[in-house]
Amino acid sequence: MIKSFNEIIMKVKSKEMKKVAVAVAQDEPVLEAVRDAKKNGIADAILVGDHDEIVSIALKIGMDINDFEIVNEPDVKKAALKAVELVSTGKADMVMKGLINTATFLRSVLNKEVGLRTGKTMSHVAVFETEKFDRLLFLTDVAFNTYPELKEKIDIVNNSVKVAHAIGIENPKVAPICAVEVVNPKMPATLDAAMLSKMSDRGQFKGCVVDGPLALDIALSAEAAHHKNVTGEVAGKADIFLMPNIETGNVMYKTLTYTTDSKNGGILVGTAAPVVLTSRADSHETKMNSIALAALVAGSK
Structure with missing residues (x-):
């Protein structure tokens, strides 16, 4: 890979x-x-x-x-x-x-x-190479969609999966990022994450697996997932990080860019x-x- x-x-x-x-x-x-x-x-x-x-x-x-x-x-x-x-x-x-x-x-x-x-949602995909992780990290959307709703998030996932496939990642693991890893009706992003995960369970996404909601630490780190007793195909092994909104995505993008020894590139797809x-x-x-x-x-x- x-x-x-x-x-x-x-x-x-x-x-x-x-x-x-x-x-x-x-x-x-x-x-x-x-x-x-x-x-x-x-x-x-x-x-x-x-x-x-x-x-x-x-x-x-x-x-x-x-x-x-x-x-x-x-x-x-x-x-x-x-x-x-x-x-x-x-x-x-x-x-x-x-x-x-x-x-x-x-x-x-x-x-x-x-x-x-194309009639579909356009979205930005940023790809990061970092020293700490032995895989590329795909962040979406950090630059284009502001507050995507569920319909847009479906397209954003599919757009990012196409980029991962082009690079050679056959079955990327997608983590809908939230502040917590449980569904909370007061936190709409967790509801979207749960629905995306159910869609994945039923085969509505092709060439990837989606599981969430997941907090960022659990999506990134197998150790964090283990300590918090969160299991699944994506926990600790996420390739694609679906951001809940542009503020979260933009802050994460700039944090990785300016505080880590990393390389990145990004394109608009869809x-x-x-x-x-x-x-x-x-x-x-x-x-x-x-x-x-x-x-x-x-x-x-």
Whole structure:
């Protein structure tokens, strides 16, 4: 089973190289990530944006711009729409946000004519490699859905399972995270968790097992699960951590990022093709890892 981003990148490199369309590509950190992604055999790119600015930044960072196709579109909104259209028409396999506001970018992703909407819930999946755990940790949703209800959580689980399958985890264990591991009618997240678990028991989820509610310590640690006498297939062995809301997910994401020696990458899924939706604060390595994740998911259809 794959347990690191180095292994993810090796798996990507063993497959046919995918192509990412970058929306408003005149952004130094994004171009650095795209440059190195191609150099390392992870993905090629089509750069959509202001031609002169792209070339200027490329010269600054030592990027051979002749290795990349550039689509000149100085208008930000039109550039985003064009990048998405390249994916929907099969000229690229995934799309990446560049120097553009997230809301504007996502409007292009959801465009009725050339967008990537599927009718299902879109959700963000963040994958972490940490020193303490001998498995990858999948966090969802930490960046997109705010207060998902049961219907959205079903799609979020299925979206994250597809990412886990693409990486090579055949039967990921999903933990709906709550503050406690018992059903409490005053805590709606525990009711959702119990219903998701029952759905899993009855075979309504394919290629995974869901069990909860589980507190975070019990989902993460076999020792904690043992001490608290919580058993089951997921307790202490969870791969996917279904967050009850965006506050919980965002805090966990940033805690892992800034207080642990970890690596991570994340993508938006539930779309017709993977979307690399990174923050300007994300490291160069995180952007590279996110492109690698998107390439794997794009190649798993």
